[in-house]
Amino acid sequence: MANITRRIGLSLGADICWPICYEALMKQLDLKLSIGGDTISIEVERVYIEPFDLNQDCQYDVVIDRLTHWFQVSREWIKKAILVNDLYVYNNPWSIQSMEKHTSYAALLRLGFQVPETWMIPPKEYAASADLQSTLDKYAKLFDLGDVGDKIGYPLYMKPYDGGAWVGVTAINNREELHDAYNKSGTRVMNLQKGVVPSDAFVRCVGLGPQFRFVNYDPGAALHDRYQMDYDFLPADQAQRLADTTLVINAFFGWDFNSCEGMRQHGNWHLIDFANACPDSQVTALHYHFPWLIKANLRWSIFCAATDRKMNTDLDWHEYFAIADQDIPFEEKLAGYVKLARRRFDVDAFEDFCATHLSELDEVAYDFFASEIMHDAIRQKVTSLFPVQEIDTFTELFWNRVQEWRRIEGSGS
Numbered sequence: 001m002a003n004i005t006r007r008i009g010l011s012l013g014a015d016i017c018w019p020i021c022y023e024a025l026m027k028q029l030d031l032k033l034s035i036g037g038d039t040i041s042i043e044v045e046r047v048y049i050e051p052f053d054l055n056q057d058c059q060y061d062v063v064i065d066r067l068t069h070w071f072q073v074s075r076e077w078i079k080k081a082i083l084v085n086d087l088y089v090y091n092n093p094w095s096i097q098s099m100e101k102h103t104s105y106a107a108l109l110r111l112g113f114q115v116p117e118t119w120m121i122p123p124k125e126y127a128a129s130a131d132l133q134s135t136l137d138k139y140a141k142l143f144d145l146g147d148v149g150d151k152i153g154y155p156l157y158m159k160p161y162d163g164g165a166w167v168g169v170t171a172i173n174n175r176e177e178l179h180d181a182y183n184k185s186g187t188r189v190m191n192l193q194k195g196v197v198p199s200d201a202f203v204r205c206v207g208l209g210p211q212f213r214f215v216n217y218d219p220g221a222a223l224h225d226r227y228q229m230d231y232d233f234l235p236a237d238q239a240q241r242l243a244d245t246t247l248v249i250n251a252f253f254g255w256d257f258n259s260c261e262g263m264r265q266h267g268n269w270h271l272i273d274f275a276n277a278c279p280d281s282q283v284t285a286l287h288y289h290f291p292w293l294i295k296a297n298l299r300w301s302i303f304c305a306a307t308d309r310k311m312n313t314d315l316d317w318h319e320y321f322a323i324a325d326q327d328i329p330f331e332e333k334l335a336g337y338v339k340l341a342r343r344r345f346d347v348d349a350f351e352d353f354c355a356t357h358l359s360e361l362d363e364v365a366y367d368f369f370a371s372e373i374m375h376d377a378i379r380q381k382v383t384s385l386f387p388v389q390e391i392d393t394f395t396e397l398f399w400n401r402v403q404e405w406r407r408i409e410g411s412g413s
């Protein structure tokens with residue numbers, strides 16, 4: 001019988017809008033959770049960057065991290081806090097550091113998912129290093145780039161093996177364009193990937209813990225319109241397939257928060273980009289979908305903090321491979337992977353927890369997303385991104401889309 005405070009740390013970079021909303025909603029919820037005879041409350045703080053001693057305590061039970069993929073000091077602090085202080089963090093920093101896009105293609109291929117034909121090619125140029133010339137002289141085979149392109153077929157995509165945010169991605173239609181793109185690629189190590197062309201749908205499935213959101217994604221639209229506002233637009237079986245796929249990917253790699261991009265061709269989903277372990281969380285991109293993200297983030301982080309969830313740093317890939325290697329149809333394999341993934345994410349316990357302890361969230365959130373704090377959070381984010389003469393227009397645009405979410409979905413989850 002004790003009063004226990006659990007602390008959630010937000011390890012942030014350029015994030016503006018979602019932490020404001022997350023913190024404000026947590027405050028409004030003012031949770032006093034009765035768990036195992038104890039009363040548990042939750043505090044949220046921002047994590048600051050400062051020197052740290054390996055031996056020092058960590059004041060957080062859970063950290064939601066947005067920096068690990070590029071900011072070394074925070075990544076090393078997090079790794080130390082997991083190892084020394086039993087911190088739970090999303091996402092697993094070792095996995096983010098080592099599982100690039102290319103690894104994720106290889107893993108899903110092994111598990112039997114549909115990944116377009118993908119090659120890796122040695123880079124056009126190398127940064128100077130002591131052993132470079134002797135290594136290349138002895139072991140780098142001359143290759144005919146055009147032959148590789150012909151084998152894959154056109155159109156194909158050249159993209160960095162570890163890429164994100166569309167940097168360095170080129171659509172290529174013939175040998176000439178392939179050579180041209182390669183000549184401009186510098187030191188970046190590139191994948192060539194068969195284009196999923198034509199396709200009749202492009203969906204980004206965002207997973208946060210065992211919660212999923214499907215976004216009809218228009219890659220050709222302006223940034224603020226790429227996430228289309230459609231709701232409930234997929235046939236139930238396809239939505240289930242994408243949710244299962246994202247759940248399995250995230251469990252396999254130890255990512256609590258990640259998004260999976262799939263393109264549909266002749267009724268099948270081809271996975272093109274699913275190593276995004278710091279997904280876009282800004283209201284200026286998500287707008288209509290933003291409230292879902294905030295609520296999902298609150299639910300999962302509160303569950304992790306309140307139940308003192310332990311970080312499982314083992315990925316247990318052998319369990320997946322044991323299924324992958326059986327001579328059974330893919331549907332059966334997928335069902336096996338989903339079982340493993342549901343166990344890893346404690347899906348049943350999470351759903352019970354939400355039903356028991358977070359039933360108020362819908363109502364509190366419904367009011368919150370029409371509040372002045374929400375409006376101001378949008379304005380702050382817009383101000384950081386848009387030219388001064390567009391601030392009013394875009395603040396209202398995103399505000400109206402959030403209100404549209406309230407109208408259509410606001411009273412449910």
Ligand SMILES: Nc1ncnc2c1ncn2[C@@H]1O[C@H](COP(=O)(O)OP(=O)(O)O)[C@@H](O)[C@H]1O
Binds near residue numbers: 157165167169195273
């Ligand atoms: N194999 C592919 N088939 C069709 N389009 C692709 C393919 N690969 C990439 N693209 C297009 O290029 C965009 C960026 O590629 P993606 O792999 O998603 O990289 P990033 O990690 O930078 O988002 C995608 O949103 C899609 O429009």
Ligand SMILES: [Mg+2]
Binds near residue numbers: 165166261273
């Ligand atoms: Mg992408």
